[in-house]
Amino acid sequence: MADLLSTQLLFAALVTGALYGLTALGLNLVYGTMRLLNIAHGEFVMLGAFAAFWAFTLADIPPLVALPFIVLLTAAAGLAIYRGLFRGLLRNPRLAERIESNSLLLFFGLSIVLQNVAAALFTATPRALPYLDSIIRIGDLGMATDRLATLIIAASVALAIVLFLRFNLLGLAIKALIQNREATQIVGIDVEKIQRTSFALGFGLAGLAGGLVSMLGQITPFMGFPYTITAFVVIILGGLGNLGGGLIAGLLLGILETYGVALTSTNYRSILIYGVFILILVIRPQGLLGGRRIAR
Amino acid sequence: MKRLLAGLVAITGFALAIGAQAAEPVRIGFSLAQTGLFAAAAPSQLNAYELWRDQVNAAGGLDVAGELRMIEFVMYDDRSDPSEAVRIYEKLITEDQVDLLLAPWGTPHHFAVAGVVEKHGFPMVGNSAASVQLRDINPGNIWFPTSAIPDLMAVELVAMMQSQGVTSVALIANQLPFSLEIKQFLVPALEAAGIAILVNDEYPPDVQDMTAMLSGIRTAAPDAIVALSYPSDSVLYMNQAREVGVNAPFHFVLVGPTIDFFAGMFGPSLDGVVTIGHWSPYKTEWARARPFFDAYVEKYGTTPDYLDSALAYMSCEILQQAVAVAGLDHDRLREVIALDTFDTINGPVKFEGVSNATTPTSFLQFQGGEAHLVWPESVATAPYQPKEAWPQ
Numbered sequence: 001m002a003d004l005l006s007t008q009l010l011f012a013a014l015v016t017g018a019l020y021g022l023t024a025l026g027l028n029l030v031y032g033t034m035r036l037l038n039i040a041h042g043e044f045v046m047l048g049a050f051a052a053f054w055a056f057t058l059a060d061i062p063p064l065v066a067l068p069f070i071v072l073l074t075a076a077a078g079l080a081i082y083r084g085l086f087r088g089l090l091r092n093p094r095l096a097e098r099i100e101s102n103s104l105l106l107f108f109g110l111s112i113v114l115q116n117v118a119a120a121l122f123t124a125t126p127r128a129l130p131y132l133d134s135i136i137r138i139g140d141l142g143m144a145t146d147r148l149a150t151l152i153i154a155a156s157v158a159l160a161i162v163l164f165l166r167f168n169l170l171g172l173a174i175k176a177l178i179q180n181r182e183a184t185q186i187v188g189i190d191v192e193k194i195q196r197t198s199f200a201l202g203f204g205l206a207g208l209a210g211g212l213v214s215m216l217g218q219i220t221p222f223m224g225f226p227y228t229i230t231a232f233v234v235i236i237l238g239g240l241g242n243l244g245g246g247l248i249a250g251l252l253l254g255i256l257e258t259y260g261v262a263l264t265s266t267n268y269r270s271i272l273i274y275g276v277f278i279l280i281l282v283i284r285p286q287g288l289l290g291g292r293r294i295a296r
Numbered sequence: 297m298k299r300l301l302a303g304l305v306a307i308t309g310f311a312l313a314i315g316a317q318a319a320e321p322v323r324i325g326f327s328l329a330q331t332g333l334f335a336a337a338a339p340s341q342l343n344a345y346e347l348w349r350d351q352v353n354a355a356g357g358l359d360v361a362g363e364l365r366m367i368e369f370v371m372y373d374d375r376s377d378p379s380e381a382v383r384i385y386e387k388l389i390t391e392d393q394v395d396l397l398l399a400p401w402g403t404p405h406h407f408a409v410a411g412v413v414e415k416h417g418f419p420m421v422g423n424s425a426a427s428v429q430l431r432d433i434n435p436g437n438i439w440f441p442t443s444a445i446p447d448l449m450a451v452e453l454v455a456m457m458q459s460q461g462v463t464s465v466a467l468i469a470n471q472l473p474f475s476l477e478i479k480q481f482l483v484p485a486l487e488a489a490g491i492a493i494l495v496n497d498e499y500p501p502d503v504q505d506m507t508a509m510l511s512g513i514r515t516a517a518p519d520a521i522v523a524l525s526y527p528s529d530s531v532l533y534m535n536q537a538r539e540v541g542v543n544a545p546f547h548f549v550l551v552g553p554t555i556d557f558f559a560g561m562f563g564p565s566l567d568g569v570v571t572i573g574h575w576s577p578y579k580t581e582w583a584r585a586r587p588f589f590d591a592y593v594e595k596y597g598t599t600p601d602y603l604d605s606a607l608a609y610m611s612c613e614i615l616q617q618a619v620a621v622a623g624l625d626h627d628r629l630r631e632v633i634a635l636d637t638f639d640t641i642n643g644p645v646k647f648e649g650v651s652n653a654t655t656p657t658s659f660l661q662f663q664g665g666e667a668h669l670v671w672p673e674s675v676a677t678a679p680y681q682p683k684e685a686w687p688q
Contacts, residue, residue: 008511125336126336135541144538147539221336267499269502
């Protein structure tokens, strides 16, 4: 059995947790503000990864330099989808009532379309990036530079978003919309603008996560789905729409996975994750940190 | 006037029909996993098919018992679903009435369509399938050019480890049919050889982190590490084994190292890694090996997969050579494929029952970025080199 006190395990748990948290954050923003279930979230992670791959392969732009552009690109794609598919639905009160189930279907379709368009454009051949592949060693701890960079960026962006939501006026308005949609409209907040911003931010974060994972593993048109699933597990654990809760749940899931596996066997990964997931849903249906005000 | 026009049209149509008949292409049908679970694996096979078709057509066409005819593919997407492949092969044979068949991707799909070709008595040379159960398939209409069959691989891998003086091993396996089948034969073979299994672990296909497992291997410090892995977890293994600092002089990684992106991603870290494969472009005795490799790289800008692309191309070569002798008649074709010896990029191939009886079960090792055959010594293109510690 692996040494539970080893810094190697801690590092692994933090990297996994930070990535889970970041992936879930974007999904949570879109769900929290508009009650849209974005099943295509993982596909935007995939698009972010491909954007990083092509920037590196065709223009020699390293993924870390390309990241801001990838975020802008996926955010713009998010905006286009918002305008094209959802603005009308959200405006119409009758349709807005059924938005959760309708959005699930719309995004499901979108995810299939995106996978197959990516497969047609880029072929399904797996690809990967040789970037930041040196190892930093401190005593017994080895850290691949790309994983360290992923940890630092994911953690700082997540922290920045939390601060933005707490101290920035627009951020506060997003939080207000998540907490109480009707009241937000009554006090004169521009709901349309908040929705737009959340959409762009949510999709931009998916692109960011994609840019980061492009450095870590293989890139294929079908790589997105596991990210969608993990992100859903994380935001349900943390409380749907509870952004801080989602981040903590992501970290907890990373720790649970790494240490749970170290204590038992890699075999039990899925049993551990989904076992704890079901257990928490039974004990606290609103999620670990979800309050009554969120779960509606 | 109308009658005259109609007559002209009829005559022109007739002339066109005759013209078309003279140049009628040979239609070759197959299904591939273009979407779904195996979509990422299938291009290496399709690329080999298309390269072969283009080469044959550029050379004037397929020699059908003396007559040159262009090749035309009839291809469908089986969405990675074996039952869909069954429907497609039924359709290819009965509705599309193709002249010849090529194989779908992967073991489950081969099993699924074996029944269809058997039912219709339609001979098909398989390729990307490997399982001991293949030998249970009725011989007659399907053949498997691979020599990477799990029971033979287990025996040869242990023999290779023994030749390197390996006394202890850490074994980790992805819980997928092919890797588990190898493990099923490998564990008793290791025990029989007196090689101590210090770590014996399995992991699910969706594994995200191996740190705990690899830390255990580092503590155990075995002479050899055998990772029965698939491409995405092979990437994870390579990354994290380096990070955790798991080193062993004998390092085996099952599926992945011979896929093009792997060498690009890992560069010098890949050197010393041993993997599955019985074909190498560096085998000069196989005159067709290097030209295939070069043509593939030129056409696609990537290296062929040493297993799937090579096997897919071999199945085309076997079919081509059989058709040159037998034409398109199924009975005659079946007889020729079953009895003749074929000159392929992997050297001579002759079948016994459904299996390739000539190609030995072999292993490749990366040396200076090149995949060389290192085992058995009778086919080796370079001597085996113990793996050095991972570069930092």
